[in-house]
Amino acid sequence: MDIGAMSMEMSLSRVQQSAGISVAKKAMDSQEVAAEGLLKMADTALPEQVPGNGIGLFVDTRA
Numbered sequence: 603m604d605i606g607a608m609s610m611e612m613s614l615s616r617v618q619q620s621a622g623i624s625v626a627k628k629a630m631d632s633q634e635v636a637a638e639g640l641l642k643m644a645d646t647a648l649p650e651q652v653p654g655n656g657i658g659l660f661v662d663t664r665a
Contacts, residue, residue, distance in 0.1 A: 641663060 644661060
């Protein structure tokens with residue numbers, strides 16, 4: 603393989619890798635927004651449904 607072809611393949615590989623990373627970042631951002639929405643919905647719904655003994659009062663959001 604000559605140097606020109608190898609350079610073109612390396613450049614294409616770099617572009618593909620950066621495109622993949624960009625797509626992954628957008629997917630992570632989208633999931634973060636969706637998770638925040640779910641947590642807000644849980645915060646508004648839980649106080650009305652929590653029993654008097656406090657069971658189910660805390661939700662582990664870091665797991």
